[in-house]
Amino acid sequence: ELKVEQNPLFLSMQEGKNYTIYCNYSTTSDRLYWYRQDPGKSLESLFVLLSNGAVKQEGRLMASLDTKARLSTLHITAAVHDLSATYFCAGPAGGTSYGKLTFGQGTILTVHP
């Protein structure tokens, strides 16, 4: 069954800096999801990556997927305070099985002035 590991688990950044969150997964997967969670709130879908080499960008966030390396990255460019949140990656638990998602531990991002 799929195992998903994120690093770092805690990330403290200064505004204006760049950083990358890494998401490694254990078995072949045909897709990868990124979610954002604000404190006390729900999970908001950020990106759905569906193929090897997929890259998606939204504002200061860019996600990519390398299925051969079993690695997805979430790159933050010129961080701003509003990006402070917990970020989760998730993949289908059986690699391609529908529905059942396995989540990473989450990365708590704090952006300081």
Add this chain to the structure above:
Amino acid sequence: DTAVSQTPKYLVTQMGNDKSIKCEQNLGHDTMYWYKQDSKKFLKIMFSYNNKELIINETVPNRFSPKSPDKAHLNLHINSLELGDSAVYFCASSRWGQPSSYNEQFFGPGTRLTVL
């Protein structure tokens, strides 16, 4: 125009009580899920229904019983609540099948359950 809604948002109860959480989605999805998020923010799937049929049933105590009266609703009933049941419970929904993009899950606001 809430997509996935849950009630109640907060639930505080005593050990041994029975409680229910309700979930409704208006996205036209055919698959719904219950997740548990513990105090360390770890998310784990509990159950999933596709077209009212149970398709995922993780290792969850029998005290937890989901029910899906129709595709748009999924409820969670918990008997004999224990301290360890304290968590945030999220409902989610998605479409099922191909293409893979259909399986993107949309989450409800969560129900924070506190067992005293």
